[in-house]
Amino acid sequence: xxxxxxxxSTFAKIGAFTIGGGYAMLPLIQTEVVTKKKWLNxxxxxxxxxxxxxxxGVFVINMSVFIGLRVKGKAGSVIAALGSALPSFVAILLIxxxxxxxxxxxxxxxxxxxxxxxxxxxIAVPLIGMSKGMNLNRYTSLxxxxxxxxxxxxxxxxxxxxxxxxxxxxxxxxxIKR
Amino acid sequence: xxxxxxxxxxxxIGLFTFGGGYAMISLIQNEVVVKHQWVDxxxxxxxxxxxxxxxxxxxxNSATYVGYSVTGNALxxxxxxxxxxLPSFIIIFLIAYLYSQFKKNKxxxxxxxxxxxxxxxxxxxxATLLVTKENFIDWTSWAIFGVxxxxxxxxxxxxxxxxxxxxxxxxxxx
Numbered sequence: 001x002x003x004x005x006x007x008x009s010t011f012a013k014i015g016a017f018t019i020g021g022g023y024a025m026l027p028l029i030q031t032e033v034v035t036k037k038k039w040l041n042x043x044x045x046x047x048x049x050x051x052x053x054x055x056x057g058v059f060v061i062n063m064s065v066f067i068g069l070r071v072k073g074k075a076g077s078v079i080a081a082l083g084s085a086l087p088s089f090v091a092i093l094l095i096x097x098x099x100x101x102x103x104x105x106x107x108x109x110x111x112x113x114x115x116x117x118x119x120x121x122x123i124a125v126p127l128i129g130m131s132k133g134m135n136l137n138r139y140t141s142l143x144x145x146x147x148x149x150x151x152x153x154x155x156x157x158x159x160x161x162x163x164x165x166x167x168x169x170x171x172x173x174x175x176i177k178r
Numbered sequence: 179x180x181x182x183x184x185x186x187x188x189x190x191i192g193l194f195t196f197g198g199g200y201a202m203i204s205l206i207q208n209e210v211v212v213k214h215q216w217v218d219x220x221x222x223x224x225x226x227x228x229x230x231x232x233x234x235x236x237x238x239n240s241a242t243y244v245g246y247s248v249t250g251n252a253l254x255x256x257x258x259x260x261x262x263x264l265p266s267f268i269i270i271f272l273i274a275y276l277y278s279q280f281k282k283n284k285x286x287x288x289x290x291x292x293x294x295x296x297x298x299x300x301x302x303x304x305a306t307l308l309v310t311k312e313n314f315i316d317w318t319s320w321a322i323f324g325v326x327x328x329x330x331x332x333x334x335x336x337x338x339x340x341x342x343x344x345x346x347x348x349x350x351x352x
Contacts, residue, residue: 015233015234016233016234017233051270051273052270053198054196054286054290055266055269055270055273056192056193056194056195056196056265056269057192057193057195057237057262057263057265057266057269057270058192058195058199058202058235058237058238058262058263058266059198059199059235060234060235060238061235061237061238061263061266062266062269062270065266065267065270065271066270066273066274069270069271069274070274074271077267077270077271078267081263081266081267084234085234085238085259085263087233087234088232088233088234088235088238088239088242089234089238089242089255089256089259091232091233091234092228092229092232092234092238092239092242092243092246092255093242093246093252093255095228095232095243096242096243096246096247096255097246099224099228100247107349109352110348110349110351110352111345111346111348111349112224112227112345112348113315113319113348113351113352114322114344114345114346114347114348114349114351114352115223115224115227115341115344115345115348116220116223116224116227116308116312116313116314116319117313117314117319117320117322117323117326117344118227118322118323118326118340118341118343118344119223119226119227119230119308119341119344120223120305120308120309120313120314120323121322121323121324121326121327121330121340122230122326122330122337122340122341123200123203123226123301123304123305123308124301124302124305124327125327125330125331126200126301127298127301127302127305128331130297130298130301131298134294134295134298136295140295141295143292143295143296143298143299144295144296144298144299144302145299146299147295147296147298147299147300147302147303148299148302148303148306151204151208151299151300151303151307152303152306152307155208155212157208157213158194158204158205158208158296158300158303159190159194159205161296161299161300162194162196162293162296162297162300164296165292165293165294165295165296166289166290166292166293167289167292168292169288169289169290169291169292169293170285170288170289170292172288172291172292173284173287173288173291174288
């Protein structure tokens, strides 16, 4: 099979079966890319994973671009990203086109009245696990609280706070810790 | 022009998303709901629910959705989705090129150590900003919130089932 078609169909499969966020599809990517296609070995896969996690951007797209690049250069990365984005693009576009006409439907309205508070809960849930995993101390635990206040009360853009956080991290490690 | 605005907005969102989809929600919310007011808070919540239930990463899903609702056509979706993915190409190409240096880059690790606690605050803010009168219409909403939180956190129920259950509850109650 043509390598580009192979890359495209592999990542389209990954994109189509990722439900509920990027990390849910890690085992699927691993099976496809490491076990079946042997494009990367275990160690390379872990390296790609670590870098895709720490780099900014959509995690799945980062993984696709990186793996595609390894397999078939820049063209490979474009094909891989296209493959993983296309299934959700088509699905969401169809929903977006039709949802507006369903929106006023009474049944849809009551269903979404139930769904909305649950979505807020789903966003709040990772907070507990993440804060445990970070080992925050008395001082560093102030950072998320201040961030929340700046955004909610003062409507400061998250981008500025992220930049400030990065500078604070560098400042701490290079000036205070020394 | 709306297409250029859409491109710049989603490029920014892609460039500054650290720490996965939930952190991205805060950035999208700030740009799309607070700053540009392209979508109101309850439509934004619906969009997240739809993103959670359909395959694909939330970043791509929301870019496609917002792109369509802002422009009313597929070109808007394509531009927003392209823009949110573009930073990944630039950054991953750079990293692949400077791979060996990047792997042990202490500056980057130091910066990331400051970014991580901020991401926690971003997610907290995203949730807080969605606590609106439209999303929480009465005490039943809070009951749904509590049950959804508990079964996801301690019951380890898959988020998709949580949304489906909440939808059924909504249908029966309202």
